[in-house]
Amino acid sequence: MSYLKGFLVTFRQIFQRRVTTPYPKIKREKPERLHGRHVLGRYEDGMEKCIGCELCSGVCPADCIYVRGADNPTDNPISPGERYGFVYEINYLRCIHCDLCVEACPTGAITESKMFEFSFTNRNDAIYTREELLVDEETGKPKQLPWEDWRDGEDLLTSGWLRATSPSGDATYEGQIAWSGDLGYGVRKSEIGQSVTESREQEEDQ
Numbered sequence: 308m309s310y311l312k313g314f315l316v317t318f319r320q321i322f323q324r325r326v327t328t329p330y331p332k333i334k335r336e337k338p339e340r341l342h343g344r345h346v347l348g349r350y351e352d353g354m355e356k357c358i359g360c361e362l363c364s365g366v367c368p369a370d371c372i373y374v375r376g377a378d379n380p381t382d383n384p385i386s387p388g389e390r391y392g393f394v395y396e397i398n399y400l401r402c403i404h405c406d407l408c409v410e411a412c413p414t415g416a417i418t419e420s421k422m423f424e425f426s427f428t429n430r431n432d433a434i435y436t437r438e439e440l441l442v443d444e445e446t447g448k449p450k451q452l453p454w455e456d457w458r459d460g461e462d463l464l465t466s467g468w469l470r471a472t473s474p475s476g477d478a479t480y481e482g483q484i485a486w487s488g489d490l491g492y493g494v495r496k497s498e499i500g501q502s503v504t505e506s507r508e509q510e511e512d513q
């Protein structure tokens with residue numbers, strides 16, 4: 308009799324909704340703030356956001372970012388700052404995707420995409436260069452490298468969601484977009500809780 312009960316349990320499962328997906332053929336939707344492969348952004352006019360300040364490199368607990376800044380050419384500047392990221396490398400054999408580099412960046416230049424399916428067959432591929440990390444100059448979208456498995460929508464939210472919190476500490480800018488838009492994504496709305504008004508409304512609701 309206990310056998311029959313066991314079969315009944317198994318039989319019932321046939322009609323249950325499946326909780327697994329045939330990954331990697333089908334990827335499940337990822338959380339909005341999942342930390343995947345980095346991108347270096349550009350402003351809407353195509354200029355690079357990175358000013359070569361090395362803050363991301365300094366804060367990285369895994370010591371996997373290498374930045375060298377250089378003075379912007381006066382006749383054809385690469386970034387709006389005095390300097391730009393002349394050399395920029397991230398070693399993905401060491402990165403733990405903690406996102407501290409993103410938080411440290413004063414210009415919202417470095418952000419993380421939701422794409423984490425990438426594997427390498429040699430050490431050089433694992434060290435991403437500035438050219439590989441920079442978004443495309445025409446579309447503003449991340450470059451898709453041969454060893455990466457990008458799917459629809461995984462290039463979303465690769466621009467600086469923290470931008471609304473980066474008005475250099477000036478409270479009068481809270482809730483306002485203080486930077487120009489992202490190439491390919493335009494100007495984003497600040498997230499809930501990132502503006503004074505919304506924070507106060509939330510506090511009042513509690």
Ligand code: SF4
Binds near residue numbers: 370371405
């Ligand atoms: S996500 Fe963390 S470990 Fe990776 S490069 Fe940024 S600071 Fe370093």
Ligand code: SF4
Binds near residue numbers: 359360364413414417
């Ligand atoms: S990515 Fe940001 S923090 Fe890193 S060097 Fe460039 S501007 Fe500075």
